[in-house]
Amino acid sequence: MTASHSRERVLITGGGAGIGAATAERCRADGYEPVVIDRSAAHVPGGIQADLSDPAETARALQQALAGGPITRLVNNVGIVVPAEADRQTLEQFDLAVALNLRCALQCMQALLPGMREAGFGRIVNISSRAALGKELRTAYAATKAGLIGMTRVWALELGRHGITANAIGPGPIRTELFDRANPPGAPRTQAIVDAVPVRRVGTPEDVAHAVSYLLDARSGFVTGQVLYVCGGMTVGVAGV
Template identity: 45%
Template sequence: METRVAVVTGGGSGIGAGVALALAGAGCRVGVLDRNEDGARSVVEEIRAAGGSAVAVGADVGVPESVERAVDEVTAALGPVGILVNNAGFARDSMVLDMPLEDWDAVVATHLRGSFLMLQATAPAMRSAGWGRIVNISSISALGDNNRANYVAAKAGVEGLTRAAALELAPYGITVNAIGPGVVNTAMTKVSAARAGRTLDEHLEAMRKSIPVGRVGTPYDIARAVLFFAAEDADYVTGQVLYVSGGPHG
């Protein structure tokens, strides 16, 4: 991957940070995008300290102008984008009948609209190169979850976008796949614990007991799957959703 430029959205923390570090470790030059630019800078500093090449860009992936500017900045600093990881996202949970419209719109805008806008902004360079890898981060919540209809709908939409774009982009040497993490210990896990009325440790233990392999996931688990989909010789795998969750789903 030493000739490739990768972009990771939501790369300033959690799964995104783990993915950015893994791609840099594999030799990619990495554009780390995040609304929290300080978080993105911290990840870039870690990449550079390890001898890698990276740039931090503050961006809101739900806003077309922000996406265009961010991709232009990465391209100017590192070169044309060949690998895109759509990871940016957050949760605003509530019962579907009580969900404010602004919470629905905000979650869908980042997860689904953001993935679409980033794909549109980066795929032309991949098409010109005759090679590209797009990995969308979904969730096992796409299969259904309580009190988060906006998140479930957005992630199910990401999986649909993955399959549709895979069909259209395959003739140009571009693969499009998705990863659906299960329970992964990140900052969002603290939010889930609070929603369940538990401490973080109590929540992680409860989740661990529900996972067949007997442990909670880490960003590294998701990053390893991204590296597989992004590999040079993964060109015969496209339009797929891989649930990385410690047990069977779907």
Template identity: 40%
Template structure:
């Protein structure tokens, strides 16, 4: 096995933490980005506030100079709920800043290294909500934008040895999901009614899919969005 170095945003919790554990257990070096601290993190955890595009942009460039990255997982996410008619544009701006700006910044920071190596993996974590889920206009728009970036970047980089793919989870048992969807709530029941498996995903299940797309074996896959959602996207048109 070739030991790789991967950058993961939103690495201290949920899917990001599960993925960090999986990659570290496989012998890879993990550099995580998060706002909080995690003394038990299985790698190097760097505190960067991705809400601040100017400060985070410079911090990511600095990281790219310190580490020889082989890939990035843009996992950080921000979701705020609004019904149509009550959408707060400040919240929309925040969601685009965290979900979209940070993906652009991380990729642009490490791209020169990936190009020089002639090998690289970019995985963007998006969401089932892009297929249409009530109250999530801003979040769905931001994640749909990241799906679009995935396809565009895959086309631009197809001959470089760098692949670009997205993983779109359905509802997963994470802190962010529970902030908007309490246990046994009407919102949870609504979500599960749309999932044929009738359960939430586990962070480790999403991490497994991401880890595959980071692998050498996934070298002929690019520009794809893989739904890991208990069947929730079946019969839906994905953006």
């Protein structure tokens, strides 16, 4: 990035760990100033602490983030996995997944949109999941991540005329604390996931952050409404061309 980007800010939800933290680090390397909202943001320089499953706390955090001026780049990364068989997925789990994986993204977009429109420029990157295509034990997670892709496509159609792009990233298995909680290391099911990856490894948060970097770039303005699967090839033969 050029020096002119040094004061441009990027809002990253759930940026305290995992993919979000790697994305924040990559944004710093690219010359942006990351603004992280996370429930454990105390250790993040300039981080804003908030429970993003709560609309009121989300609104407060967004107001604090925007007190420094408009933000024209947004990474909707916060999310939760609540693994359960379909007949055991509780409504409480489903509501939590909707709140964090879906509602928060909409609320953040709506808060930043006026500044993007005024600037005639915006970049929205939604972190979805390969699980949106279907995965066992992921009723709530797959539903909300698929919904995030649907919203991405609508935003691309509605906001393109304002110079705003909206894209989604569908990570495959990425080695994070969240992944390890849902897929215990050494478990047969976890090993089966690794064996199913064509490149024969689990991804890293940096793999996803690299894709986010491309979609945040001002030069990526002709790419919108797309889903970029960062999955080691797992979606080949599954996702539509």
